[in-house]
Amino acid sequence: MLLKRILIIGVVLFMVGCATHIKPTPSVKSYAKAPAKTGRLANFVSNATDQKDNQTGVYALGKGVDAFVSRVSLINAASSSIDLQYYIYNKDVTGNQINYSLYQAAERGVQIRLLLDDLKAPDSNPQLQILNQHKNVEIRLFNPSPNRRFKALGILTDFDRLNSRMHNKSLTVDSLTSVIGGRNIGDEYFSASHEVEFGDFDLLLIGAAVNDINTQFDSYWNSEFSYPLEVFHNKLYSDAEVINILSNWDLEVSNTEESKQDYVQALLNSEFIEHLTEGKLPWSWGNAQVLYDPPSKINEKGLASPLLDDLEEAFANTTESLFIISPYFVPGENGTEYLRKMVERGVEVSILTNSLAATDVVAVHSGYAPYRKPLLAAGITLYETKVTPNFKPSAWRGSTQASLHAKSIIFDNKHTFVGSLNLDPRSIFINTEIGVLFENAPLSEKIHNALSDAISDSAYQVKLNDNQLEWIDLKTKNTFTSEPDASIWRKIGACFFGILPIEDQL
Structure with missing residues (x-):
């Protein structure tokens, strides 16, 4: 066993040693062409x-x-x-x-x-x-x-x-x-x-x-x-x-x-x-802001996403409802407190994310799970997508037949953000992201209504009952007291990742 470990370490070190530094290579700069006229x-x-x-x-x-x-x-x-x-x-x-x-x-x-x-x-x-x-x-x-x-x-x-x-x-x-x-x-x-x-x-x-x-x-x-x-x-x-x-x-x-x-x-x-x-697409028209991180973000460690900073005004101006759709949702203590204060000032906050059974990244779910009780105690409505019936995901990280991947935020049913941004530390502090914030109330309401219909058919509502989590299947009305449809191995995997100090990388 010891020899096997030494061999594995040796192979890894050899592969790392084979890496070479990339020399800066000046590229010819080019820019987007003018809009086509014909x-x-x-x-x-x-x-x-x-x-x-x-x-x-x-x-x-x-x-x-x-x-x-x-x-x-x-x-x-x-x-x-x-x-x-x-x-x-x-x-x-x-x-x-x-x-x-x-x-x-x-x-x-x-x-x-x-x-x-x-x-x-x-x-x-x-x-x-x-x-x-x-x-x-x-x-x-x-x-x-x-x-x-x-x-x-x-x-x-x-x-x-x-x-x-x-x-x-x-x-x-x-x-x-x-x-x-x-x-x-x-x-x-x-x-x-x-x-x-x-x-x-x-x-x-x-x-x-x-x-x-x-x-x-x-x-x-x-x-x-x-x-x-x-x-x-x-x-x-x-x-x-x-x-x-x-x-x-x-x-x-x-x-x-x-x-x-x-x-x-x-x-x-x-x-x-x-x-x-039919010769035409039914466009929705309005003002739009394209929000994105600069490429230099990869060298700016620990700084919050400029994109999220630009979204701050939309969060601050929200007075009635906030609907967050994020497949990988790890709010952290600061994010949880921010959302709690939004509820405190009268905003109805709802969140849709993946259940443990539906997620394709168990480690991220382990980072999200500890914040469910504080979120629910703050008065936030929490939904988790169901796994497709009769299809069970692999134990550690494999895919399910259906998994939420959309990233969107609806503010007061008037403004909608759509893009690549997850509300987790990796998107906020590590990776670069892009999205568009679009102002159009009818479209925002249409998206919200479509999501509500999908949730009623394909999601659990997570609630607190005597400080214990329970999952209510909104279609069948069945109630579960532990992660529904998740195998014992997937639950063990989530617990394992949960004890690792990796939240800032999720």
Whole structure:
């Protein structure tokens, strides 16, 4: 046993020792192109934004199929530029289709910039390398690890820097329209996975806010923390290799369309396609603020998120109701006290987060659990999403069939924030985030009502009874006195993480 431990330590040290420092690599700065004047999107957006000066139009993307088909439709309609910024960018069915659509756009002459957080970027994927080799495409990695084979191990030698990640998520096409919200690129975010589906939320934007999203993207793209992909993968594929990869790519897309007939049909029947076919989307119009952390946040340890500082005014001005949707919710003592004071001044505060059975990160749930009693004692209404019936998650950290992933805050049913920000220490103090605060009472009420309907069907209300927690299934009215649907191993895992001093990393 001792020899085994020594060998394991030796392997880890060897892998860390193989890491090399990344030399600063000056990149050519580039900026978002001016809004396209011609093309399908230009005509569509021009008609929609007529007489809407300085306002932003919003179309809500609540369903996974709508979120995916809208992204692919925008990419396919691009005539000038596409900018993408993502934390997770999977090599799967939907990721493959988006890459394929990007390549087709590049072939049309569209200028493409793809910025990925390095930690989970599939940068060895030949598709990305072929894309990056195209004259109209450039891919950069944000905050890269010096250890390219075992990226996470780089944290052992440069924890402060590599522990901070770019959690931002945005897509902007032709500088005319953007998609912003909680979704990464991957099957689980777009209702394309049979194993897991994240309940998520995005906004499709046109109008004034798009320019601000461009400014945000440029600040990350041109920052000292963004490195060209070719710094780490400098292989140039021959023409024959490119043709072979493209041929296989074509075949893979065709096979997917054949094997995923149900999903393809769901895309064709999506609400977004229905509205698009009718020739117009039902936009909600109002004032919007694009809020984001600067890329330099990864060097500013212990400072609260500038994004959250900008949201402070919305919290302070709330007088009637506050509805927080955060899949990873760890308020800490200060956050709990802040919410208690809001209740004290007459604000009805409600929170929706994942139950232990539904969460995909047990460690985060262990950081949230100790604050349930203080929150409930303060008069806050607390809901937790249910796991899908007859599907039990893995014991320690695996996924469930349905898990909340949306990040949104509704203030007085008048203003709604949608973005990448979780209300936990990692989002607030460590990672960078982005979101939009939108002023439109009818849309805020619509989102609130949709959430209320979903909660009544798919959530527990957590209550205090003689200082003991109980969970009430709002659909069946059954009451539970311990974490419902969570296995004993998952409960043990939560207890284990709960005794570790890791709350500031959650």
